[in-house]
Structure formats: structure tokens, C-alpha cells
Amino acid sequence: MLRIGLILNPIAGLGGPAGLKGSDGEASRQALVKGFTPQAESRVVKVLTQLSSITQDFQIITCGTKMGADACRKAGVECLEVYAVAEETTAQDTEEAAQILIAYPVDILVFAGGDGTARNICHVAGDRCLVLGIPSGVKMHSGVFAVTPEAAADLLVMLCRHQLVGTMVSQVRDLDENELRAGHVKTRYYGEMLTPCEGRYLQHVKCGGVESEELVQADIAAFIAETMQPGQTYVLGSGSTIMAVKNELGIDGTLLGVDVVKDHQLIAKDVDEKQLYQLACESALVLFVTLIGGQGHVFGRGNQQLSARVITKIGQNNIRIIATKAKIKTLEGRPLIVDTGDETLDSQLSGFKTIITGYDDSVVYPMGNPEHCSRDEGIRS
Numbered sequence: 001m002l003r004i005g006l007i008l009n010p011i012a013g014l015g016g017p018a019g020l021k022g023s024d025g026e027a028s029r030q031a032l033v034k035g036f037t038p039q040a041e042s043r044v045v046k047v048l049t050q051l052s053s054i055t056q057d058f059q060i061i062t063c064g065t066k067m068g069a070d071a072c073r074k075a076g077v078e079c080l081e082v083y084a085v086a087e088e089t090t091a092q093d094t095e096e097a098a099q100i101l102i103a104y105p106v107d108i109l110v111f112a113g114g115d116g117t118a119r120n121i122c123h124v125a126g127d128r129c130l131v132l133g134i135p136s137g138v139k140m141h142s143g144v145f146a147v148t149p150e151a152a153a154d155l156l157v158m159l160c161r162h163q164l165v166g167t168m169v170s171q172v173r174d175l176d177e178n179e180l181r182a183g184h185v186k187t188r189y190y191g192e193m194l195t196p197c198e199g200r201y202l203q204h205v206k207c208g209g210v211e212s213e214e215l216v217q218a219d220i221a222a223f224i225a226e227t228m229q230p231g232q233t234y235v236l237g238s239g240s241t242i243m244a245v246k247n248e249l250g251i252d253g254t255l256l257g258v259d260v261v262k263d264h265q266l267i268a269k270d271v272d273e274k275q276l277y278q279l280a281c282e283s284a285l286v287l288f289v290t291l292i293g294g295q296g297h298v299f300g301r302g303n304q305q306l307s308a309r310v311i312t313k314i315g316q317n318n319i320r321i322i323a324t325k326a327k328i329k330t331l332e333g334r335p336l337i338v339d340t341g342d343e344t345l346d347s348q349l350s351g352f353k354t355i356i357t358g359y360d361d362s363v364v365y366p367m368g369n370p371e372h373c374s375r376d377e378g379i380r381s
Helices: 026-033 040-054 069-075 091-103 115-125 149-160 177-181 210-227 240-249 273-282 308-314 325-329 343-349
Strands: 002-008 058-063 079-083 108-113 130-135 165-175 187-197 233-236 259-262 265-268 285-289 297-299 319-322 336-338 351-358 361-368
Touching: 002 040, 002 069, 002 091, 002 149, 040 069, 040 108, 040 130, 040 149, 058 069, 058 091, 069 079, 079 091, 091 108, 091 115, 108 115, 108 149, 115 130, 115 165, 115 187, 130 149, 149 165, 149 187, 210 240, 210 319, 210 325, 210 351, 233 240, 233 273, 240 259, 240 285, 240 319, 273 308, 285 308, 308 343, 325 351, 325 361, 336 343
Parallel strands: 002 058, 002 108, 058 079, 108 130, 130 187, 233 285, 285 319, 297 336, 319 351, 336 361
Antiparallel strands: 165 187, 165 361, 233 259, 259 265, 351 361
16 A cells, blocks of 8 residues: 655645745735635645545545645545644744654655745655655746646556556756846756656567566666765675676676675675674675566565565665566566565565666565465465
């Protein structure tokens, strides 16, 4: 079930109909005095209504009253409220709510507002969480917004149905309202956030066959090798996709074993669990793993060297999953499986994960606690 964090800026869009070039600061008060009403809530209701009419495979975690809960009630969607809201909200409320929702955790943080709201979300989220904006403000120059509320709902439906949804890094930009009112259009860069986008299918993935699989693996391997940081120690798991990375680095790695590299050099070959744990205790590690084709196991099958204590020591934020889109499609929508032997860790690892699927290309796909996976779904040990 997709866990959607929802934040609604209750004054978003107020200044537009009032001709105030924005809703920041005093502009929102002026717009209210003139009798104009906010735009965000109706747009969120539209998204939630469309989403719930197609699928129920989601949970909304949101803020109280006008920052999310009211919109859920109007759309007839149940929600969990985790942030209380005062009568008058500020940018600080947006940032505090985002912090709480990301820590909950949610799989995607959806917000309704404009560039000012995007700036607040970016300040907290950065690239730590998948984010999607429902366009509701006056200024929307940032790349984090869906084209329309309907488009936002379509992307969420795709995620709920475990379809291949791509990800991209999108810029957050904003106009200076004071400069704009003076007739000067000046945008400023405030950061980047990870956003979902419609799945991108490469031709060589579609055509199938061994040769195309090798080409995609080569693309993934080249991307990983180029983005490896000097001085960082990397753990490379087992499997043919990871082996392509080892070949790209030119090291004498093992197909079915776990190897450790640093500065593109092999520093430990075919290591066992104790060696890995010792390394994890001594320095920060980044782990690359792949999935078993057809089954979907990421942990617990063929890589028991990556024990629960090793994974915990490495940390979830330092785990990178790589796979070809063709291999993911063989799962037919079933989630990836994690089976570390530690129920608490399995639960923590569950959720929607970013998977590297090509050169600077990735998708979002769910990874599930085996306790929640049904045999009727075709998942086998």
C-alpha cells in the first residue's frame, strides 16, 4: 500500500485572482480582504477523488484541518493526522509537517501550493524523499509540479499499481515577488528534489533477448562506475547485474560472492558476513545489490553475507538497488522481497524504493515485508 504524505498550503493561489502576483506575506491578507478564496483545497480534493475512484491501495498521512484533513474528508478519503494545525499557518508549519511525514515514513510526499511551498518542502526534504507538487499557487516555475491535478492523480495511480514510474531530479526555483511587482522577472535556484515521472522505456529493453539485457547492464555499470566517489568504500553484492559493474571497474570480482572496492580497486574479495560487519564498523559503506529474476528477492537469497546486523550497520540510506526494467517487469507488479530474518528490519526496509535501471535512469518500485506477501500473488521462496 502506497503511503502518501499530504501537505496543503491553505493560502496557496490566493494572490493570483486578486492580481497580486503571488500569495506571500501581506499579499494573502489583501486577497482575503478583497473576498478571494484559496485554490489549493479544491485541487487536492480533485486529486484524491480521482485517485480513490480508481484504486484503494493507498494510505494518506497528513496534517490537521485545512492543511490536509479537511480536503480528505471532502473527497471521502480516510486519513491519519500526524500534525496539529493552528488557526493561522506559516511556512514553519509546512517545514515541520514535512519533517514529521518524512520520518513517519511516507513513500511519497505530495504537497499543494506554489514555488514558495516547494522551497519550504525542499529545505527539509532535499533528495531524501520522493516529492510531487499539485499545482495550486500563483508562481510555479519549479520542475517538481505535475502538469495538472489530474496528471498528479495519474502518477499516484501508477505507483499504487506498481507500474514502472521513472524518477528525475527536478529544480526548485522561485520568483522574487517584490522584484516582480516592480516589473523585474528574476528567478532564483533553491535546490533540487526527487520527483516521479512517466516511465521511460528504452528501445533495447523493449526488444528483449540476451543481447539487450547485456546492453542495459553495461549502461547501469558505466553510470555507477562514473558516479563512484573517491575515498568511498563500496560493497558490491552478487548476481549478473552487479557483475557487470565489477567488469566495468576491471576488477577480478566474483559472480556469486560479495566484493569490496575503493577508488575503483578491489580491496576485499568474496568476503563473509564477519568480514563485512567488521568493515561496516570501521568505515562508512555504500552497498549495491540487485534482485533475483522471477522471484524478486533483494535480501535473504544468495547473499546471506548481507545479514541483518550488516545491513543495519550500513544503513538504509546507503543501500542502492540496481536492476534492468526487463527483470522488474517479470515480477508482473509483485513487490521486491526482503527476508533478512529480522522482522523489524524487514518492516523498516519495506516501502517504495528507487531502483537504478540504466544510465542516469531510475524507477520507483515497492519492496515488501514477506509477512505481507501472499502466496496467491505468486511469490515463492
